[in-house]
Amino acid sequence: MIRRVVLLTALAALATITTSPTIANAKDAYIPILVPITGFIALEGTAQRNGAIQALENAPEGVTVTYEVSDTSTSPEVAVTALHRALERGKPVAAAASIFGTQMLAMAPIAQRAGVPLITVSGTAKLTELGNPYIFRFFPGDEVVKVAHARYAVEVLGAKRPALLYQTTSYGQSGRAQLAKILKDLGAPLVFEEALAPSVKDMLPALAKLRAAKPDVILLHLHSGPTALAIRQAREAGIDLPVVAGSAMHQPSTAKLLAPAQLSGVCAESAASPISESDAKLVAFTKEFRTRFHTEPDAFALAQYDGINMVLAALKDGADNAEQVRDWLAGHTFEGLAMTYKSDGKGNMAHDALIVCYDGASLLPTIAKRYHNVDGAL
Numbered sequence: 001m002i003r004r005v006v007l008l009t010a011l012a013a014l015a016t017i018t019t020s021p022t023i024a025n026a027k028d029a030y031i032p033i034l035v036p037i038t039g040f041i042a043l044e045g046t047a048q049r050n051g052a053i054q055a056l057e058n059a060p061e062g063v064t065v066t067y068e069v070s071d072t073s074t075s076p077e078v079a080v081t082a083l084h085r086a087l088e089r090g091k092p093v094a095a096a097a098s099i100f101g102t103q104m105l106a107m108a109p110i111a112q113r114a115g116v117p118l119i120t121v122s123g124t125a126k127l128t129e130l131g132n133p134y135i136f137r138f139f140p141g142d143e144v145v146k147v148a149h150a151r152y153a154v155e156v157l158g159a160k161r162p163a164l165l166y167q168t169t170s171y172g173q174s175g176r177a178q179l180a181k182i183l184k185d186l187g188a189p190l191v192f193e194e195a196l197a198p199s200v201k202d203m204l205p206a207l208a209k210l211r212a213a214k215p216d217v218i219l220l221h222l223h224s225g226p227t228a229l230a231i232r233q234a235r236e237a238g239i240d241l242p243v244v245a246g247s248a249m250h251q252p253s254t255a256k257l258l259a260p261a262q263l264s265g266v267c268a269e270s271a272a273s274p275i276s277e278s279d280a281k282l283v284a285f286t287k288e289f290r291t292r293f294h295t296e297p298d299a300f301a302l303a304q305y306d307g308i309n310m311v312l313a314a315l316k317d318g319a320d321n322a323e324q325v326r327d328w329l330a331g332h333t334f335e336g337l338a339m340t341y342k343s344d345g346k347g348n349m350a351h352d353a354l355i356v357c358y359d360g361a362s363l364l365p366t367i368a369k370r371y372h373n374v375d376g377a378l
Contacts, residue, residue, distance in 0.1 A: 029315050030066045032086040033096040039074035040198040043224040043253045044099050044300055050293045051301035052096040055308035060316045072098050079103035092116050093325045094311045101170040108132050117326045119307040121300050125174045128346040136329050138307035140271050140350040146178035148353035148371040149269040153217050153244045154186045163192040163215035167222050175221035203233045220245040228257035235262045250356050252296035255363040264360025272299040272338040273356045276367050306336030344377035351377045
């Protein structure tokens, strides 16, 4: 049985709530969903929310779950307020926590003090380098997925002069640091790089400087909207270089912002691409997701789905409080739909990555290459 409660939206709504949903009895598991569903990262956060809900709505027999969704928007303060509100309602056994690294860095110490595991798909590398035993990342971190990003550009596309546009956020800076290091080690250091704020709409000045550096491939590490904008403006400016983008580009919602022809020569890193797979379980997941949410699933949705399902497996196995759930997550291997998950001792649970590519005729990507157990943690 699952009880559904109200959707809370941003700080204004959080501040005006005067009554809280209550947990029916001590055996109920409370798992709030604290994710950004408005703002510049709304596409990613909405996918994350949907994956969590699909898992919770299919809780295993004998596991009773109460959940709610709080919109953290793009503010660390809103995310912190949402977490405090959740803690006031009754101690969660875990929380589905924001994909946005800046918010995760703000929430992490609060969760540690409260002893509540945060289940996230944020790629920001720093999250699992803080010694916080309550962070569990189910999307490959930058130290994993950027290996695929860089290796595909160099080893498959033959890049020798890569150029990079990246976001000014903590997510962007984390990915930039990893890419710069890996590319240098591969013998193809960046010939140009520029950071862009998520609010930048005119990317032509940056693209003009990029073109002047004479790169042979463009690397993008931007959020969803800026990724589509960069590709559109590059193609409209006649820059037809191959593009290897960050994980935001694999999202069907990002691809829809572009015409198929603009995606010719575009590839993207990811942890998974549910709509590109033929495995029966992934096909069933995708079918249910489409029916439930009237949109296509992506790797963020699938990773959050797998992460919450691992929490549910812990509850099914007898864990009945946050500390026991934390210990179970830290000590078990879990076969998810996207991959096999196991903590590396820091809370990094995902160790595979892949590259998807578009053919210029369709918005459906194909899987070009898989990278298994990149960090050797399995």
